[in-house]
Amino acid sequence: MSSLACTYCSAPKRKDPGLLPASQRYLSARIATLHAAGPLAILSGEYGLLKADTPIPWYDHLLKPDEVSAMVPRVTSQLRDWGITTVIFHTADPAQVSAIRPYVAVMKRACVLASVTLHIAILAGDPP
Numbered sequence: 001m002s003s004l005a006c007t008y009c010s011a012p013k014r015k016d017p018g019l020l021p022a023s024q025r026y027l028s029a030r031i032a033t034l035h036a037a038g039p040l041a042i043l044s045g046e047y048g049l050l051k052a053d054t055p056i057p058w059y060d061h062l063l064k065p066d067e068v069s070a071m072v073p074r075v076t077s078q079l080r081d082w083g084i085t086t087v088i089f090h091t092a093d094p095a096q097v098s099a100i101r102p103y104v105a106v107m108k109r110a111c112v113l114a115s116v117t118l119h120i121a122i123l124a125g126d127p128p
Helices: 027-036 065-082 098-112
Strands: 003-008 043-044 046-051 086-091 117-122
Touching: 003 027, 003 098, 027 098, 043 098, 046 065, 065 098, 086 098
Parallel strands: 003 043, 003 086, 086 117
Antiparallel strands: 043 046
């Protein structure tokens, strides 16, 4: 069994030129705290699942509801390729933070298609 701790990306990003590890590109207390606790994957609206050390350039893209269907196959494939059997998705309450609903929808659908058990861990508030 291979478990994956995961959260969604953040809008605030370091604008340094070139590539930075995903965990450094995103300016997010949520991501920093989860990354410090152990291995972490980040669900990006641009790239799908990223390992925290995956180098990425600066970008500005919020996953929109009409993009969910296109992102699901990518994330499903990544879960299968990584041999993941369980995902713990750390998120603010989607009922209160509408911008993260597409990210939660992608993770739910991808986990079903990849036969991966999904546990959603609701975080208090939503630090950037």
